[in-house]
Amino acid sequence: xxxxxxxxxxxxxxxxxxxxxxxxxxxxxHFIKGSVSRISPEAPVPVVDVKREFFVAGGAGNVxxxxxxxxxxxxxxxxxxxxxxxxxxxxxxxxxxxxVNGIPEDLDRPTTQKIRVMAEQQxxxxxxxxxxxxxxxxxxxxxxxxxxxxxxxxDGVILSxxxxxxxxxxxxxxxxxxxxxxxxxxxxxxxxDNFAKYKNITCMTPNTKEAWEGVAETPKSGxxxxxxxxxxxxxxxxxxxxxxxxxxxxxxxxxxxxKKPYTVKATxxxxxxxxxxxxxxxxxxxxxxxxxxxxxxxxxxxxYAAGIVVGKSGTATASRKEIEGVLA
Numbered sequence: 056x057x058x059x060x061x062x063x064x065x066x067x068x069x070x071x072x073x074x075x076x077x078x079x080x081x082x083x084x085h086f087i088k089g090s091v092s093r094i095s096p097e098a099p100v101p102v103v104d105v106k107r108e109f110f111v112a113g114g115a116g117n118v119x120x121x122x123x124x125x126x127x128x129x130x131x132x133x134x135x136x137x138x139x140x141x142x143x144x145x146x147x148x149x150x151x152x153x154x155v156n157g158i159p160e161d162l163d164r165p166t167t168q169k170i171r172v173m174a175e176q177q178x179x180x181x182x183x184x185x186x187x188x189x190x191x192x193x194x195x196x197x198x199x200x201x202x203x204x205x206x207x208x209x210d211g212v213i214l215s216x217x218x219x220x221x222x223x224x225x226x227x228x229x230x231x232x233x234x235x236x237x238x239x240x241x242x243x244x245x246x247x248d249n250f251a252k253y254k255n256i257t258c259m260t261p262n263t264k265e266a267w268e269g270v271a272e273t274p275k276s277g278x279x280x281x282x283x284x285x286x287x288x289x290x291x292x293x294x295x296x297x298x299x300x301x302x303x304x305x306x307x308x309x310x311x312x313x314k315k316p317y318t319v320k321a322t323x324x325x326x327x328x329x330x331x332x333x334x335x336x337x338x339x340x341x342x343x344x345x346x347x348x349x350x351x352x353x354x355x356x357x358x359y360a361a362g363i364v365v366g367k368s369g370t371a372t373a374s375r376k377e378i379e380g381v382l383a
Contacts, residue, residue: 058352060382066356067375069346071126075338076205078198078230079115079215079222079244081133081158082167082185083144086111091174103174112147113169115215118244121338123152124372130205132157132198133221134190140166157201161194167219189220199226206233211240211345213337214253218246227252240344244337245269251291257344258296259288260337266299282316285309296350300336300361308354319354322362322381335364335373 089105112120115133122129131153135141137160144166145155164186172179190198198221206212212234216222231253234241240257250269253259266284267274270291281299289297289309297309306319339360343353359381363373 058355063352063356063359063382064379066343066346066348066352067379070342070375073127073210073342073345074130074208075122075127075211075213075341075345076130076132076202076209077115077119077122077213077215078132078202078226079118079213080167080217080219081116081131081135081144081148081221082113082169082217082219083116083140083147084111084113085109085168085170086173087171088173091179101174101179103172103179110143110147112144112151112153114167114217114219115213115221116144116148116153118213118215118334118338119148119153120151121335121372122342124374125338125342126375127338127342128152128154130154130157130209132202132205134159134161134164134194134198136160136164136166137162138166140168140184154205157198157205159194159197159201161190163191164188164220167217185219187218187220189223195223195226199229202226202230203233206237206239209237209239211242211341213341214241214243214256215334215337216244216246216249218248222249224252231255240341242337242341242344244333254292254294256292256294258298258340258350259292259294260298260300260333260340261288262300262333263302266297281307285316298336298340298350298354298357300333306336306354306358308350310350317351317354319358322359332361332364335360335371339373339378 088107089103091101093102095102119129119131148155165184167185171181242258243253243256247268299307305321308317336357339357340353343356360373360378363377364371
């Protein structure tokens with residue numbers, strides 16, 4: 056049964072001021088946009104006449120920005136390099152309402168950057184600066200101390216794993232253990248390589264592709280197969296729940312002890328860009344759980360928020376006012 060609109064609106068109002076910790080891989084997304092009218096005389100490549108250039112937070116940083124857009128108080132635990140990219144990224148996060156005191160600089164690795172050159176809406180080239188090595192024990196210990204300080208008074212925790220080395224095995228176990236002892240919801244947006252490491256969590260939010268890859272199976276069609284794979288992940292991780300996001304088919308929520316998954320129908324009227332939709336889902340889901348929503352209520356609100364974001368261009372966010380506006 057669909058949660059009542061009045062109840063969903065009450066949950067939304069409670070988001071304001073909630074302290075949510077985001078632990079994961081932050082990135083700096085650098086966009087260079089322009090137009091192309093000629094080919095270079097030096098090589099058979101287009102010449103981009105640059106009209107606009109800007110930076111936004113990507114990866115786990117976008118999760119934190121989503122939380123701030125929902126009037127929460129996000130605290131970022133991550134690492135950047137001792138470089139200009141790191142300064143630009145922290146400054147962007149700070150200006151968008153994210154606490155960046157838990158982001159140390161690592162002299163031995165660059166800030167993860169994705170630099171995209173665009174002609175109109177077409178991407179011409181992307182170049183990356185990054186290290187995928189697991190962070191050093193010293194930096195991992197610093198991040199863990201920062202988390203232990205930040206978790207005092209926290210309402211929820213998100214682990215946002217983009218496979219860039221921020222989430223070490225030891226820190227994953229420690230963070231989940233601390234959250235369980237403090238009865239704080241801990242939700243995970245997984246990287247396939249680390250899928251099986253996130254045991255005893257409140258919720259994981261893989262998309263369909265990630266769900267199949269996470270259990271090393273070839274994708275199969277049909278509701279029965281989705282139901283089987285969702286329950287398999289639930290059991291494998293001993294999680295309270297698994298929320299599989301399924302694009303136009305909505306979401307499937309698997310709860311420990313439930314006989315059947317709960318299906319949430321997609322709400323997007325028009326899909327323009329799915330970039331960052333997963334970040335929005337886990338932000339709204341965790342916030343809802345942090346204010347006492349049950350898993351079905353949290354999933355429904357997350358679905359409404361995702362429907363808003365996919366109707367926007369680029370890495371976007373949804374506000375509480377926007378979500379309230381689309382509630383039936």
